[in-house]
Amino acid sequence: MSPQERSAPRRRNPRGQGQVLKAQLVDAAAKLLATLDQPETLTLRQVAREVGVAPASIYSHFPDLSALIQHVLRLRYEELARLMDEAARPAASPLADLVARCAAYVHWGVDQPGHYRTLFGGRMPADLVPGAAHGAGAELLGAVVASLAAAATGERKRSAADQQWQAGLMLWTALHGLVSLYNDHGAIPWPPLDHLITDLISVHTGRPAAEITPLLTQREG
Amino acid sequence: MSPQERSAPRRRNPRGQGQVLKAQLVDAAAKLLATLDQPETLTLRQVAREVGVAPASIYSHFPDLSALIQHVLRLRYEELARLMDEAARPAASPLADLVARCAAYVHWGVDQPGHYRTLFGGRMPADLVPGAAHGAGAELLGAVVASLAAAATGERKRSAADQQWQAGLMLWTALHGLVSLYNDHGAIPWPPLDHLITDLISVHTGRPAAEITPLLTQREG
DNA sequence: CTCAAGTCACCAACAGTTGTTCAGTCAAGG
């Protein structure tokens, strides 16, 4: 089932077009990371097989496997950050901003379980992806904290900075728990994701669910 | 630093005492799973090395590596379930029951990151631990749902069964998110765990934090 | 057209893992 199994021996790229293989390698690694049940088992030889190329050919474009993986992870992280920002851009209110960010986060996570695990599951060996598990999410967390502080209501709104930080942290942990359990425990009878997101934000902001649902459904259009 | 590096060539067990090696193997595997940064990289040969025995000797006591790991996981799961039940046993109220269960869950998770990852991180390859990631937690979840339903207040208390299920599910995802992010992202400035647990239960039950804190602190005594 | 230069990628092999098997060794009990 491999794309270039034996059918097309993969025509060699023309003279100044060596970069296309590099792009193919990145794409293949991304696809494998997204697909694999255990992204940390990604193998240099798997990537080579996927593209239909010899394992040694990768070293012309990346110094080693670690560099390839880090490149892919950086792209995925930027993609998620961009998606969340774009989702929140047309926000008519602080609450809409928060809802859009959270919904984008959760949907990206469940749509691409492998990528989510790779970025936030803390699974990649430290020697392969130095500081990826530890650094990733820090910027996203900051945005969520700010968005939550602006959207919260009642006594939660008028709280000190460290209270706001804790509230944002709890929201993020809730989002992360939702995504990772949803991905890993498919056997559980899960309610619709949007119900969970609605309830989650409602609980963390003090706003009624009725106020959140419309903001969430309009996301689809 | 290996315990039996070369110092004690490990005296062979006497005639009917073959079971002691089995126990040693289980202990060593448990220790390694708890210690390793990536529990899924546990190796049959590591276990053998830890005990100071030949890799082949394991096959006298377990049919294969999978059986050994499953045995250890079952023990850990039973330990966690027992701890949660015991913590909740002297509960003076439904809320105290819930607080005790949640606190026991979180503290067990952060005290033994490796075991927590192994049980709930969905990391073990499916061919090695069939259905462990999917089945584990189902019983715990049932207990949490029941405990939450009894402890909730306001409109949350008088909700339909599927609403209670969703509420319990959300509480569990929040707990899981807290534990797993706490374990994997040590660089984040975390508030004290008990503050987070208090806030988390408060948010999910509708009870004021002041009502929860005393139940949590008395846990220590 | 001819042909050297430069790019692109491959082949074969390396040392190191891993889980697992199987014939055999060692020591003690009857």
Add this chain to the structure above:
DNA sequence: CCTTGACTGAACAACTGTTGGTGACTTGAG
């Protein structure tokens, strides 16, 4: 002594990341 249980040593095939040397193809200059 001989059986039996507890354990070992050596080997297996299947992997892994990585390297050095080599060939094939394209291009542009002469």
